[in-house]
Amino acid sequence: MAGNINFYPSQPVSVNTSALDVIDLAERCELLTDVLIDCNNPAECAALCHHLNAHLDALKENLEKPLSPGRIEQLSVNSPSDFPESHWLADSDDLCDYCQVVTQMLLCHSLPLKTAHTLTGLLMRLVNTLVDDLKTPRFLREQTV
Numbered sequence: 001m002a003g004n005i006n007f008y009p010s011q012p013v014s015v016n017t018s019a020l021d022v023i024d025l026a027e028r029c030e031l032l033t034d035v036l037i038d039c040n041n042p043a044e045c046a047a048l049c050h051h052l053n054a055h056l057d058a059l060k061e062n063l064e065k066p067l068s069p070g071r072i073e074q075l076s077v078n079s080p081s082d083f084p085e086s087h088w089l090a091d092s093d094d095l096c097d098y099c100q101v102v103t104q105m106l107l108c109h110s111l112p113l114k115t116a117h118t119l120t121g122l123l124m125r126l127v128n129t130l131v132d133d134l135k136t137p138r139f140l141r142e143q144t145v
Helices: 022-037 042-062 069-074 092-108 113-134
Strands: 004-006 110-112
Touching: 022 042, 022 113, 042 092, 092 113, 110 113
Parallel strands: none
Antiparallel strands: 004 110
């Protein structure tokens, strides 16, 4: 089967998320996709996809958890006019779902090499968009007079 990449599941991967919030998890996903995009070894690609899938699962589970006061401060602006305009039609929950589906496609199918590379590029763009979305300011600082 030359020209195809097999990303068959091996061992399940668990992620210790006790000290990580959704932005930390998303940034780890971004790092994993940055490595995956340049990976040419099928076994390494599969391992990266397994780790990415575990991080995406953890991210999905933590999306509704409250952020720390320090993280809220990082995501706060002084005026409503400081909120950036949204350019994406999906929310973080949907973006995470999209990332998971593409990752699972890479893990569960024997794909032609070109298709695997295209899906990996799509996955990287989706993860980058997810990170950008999660890092977008969303809180308004209270003004003290």
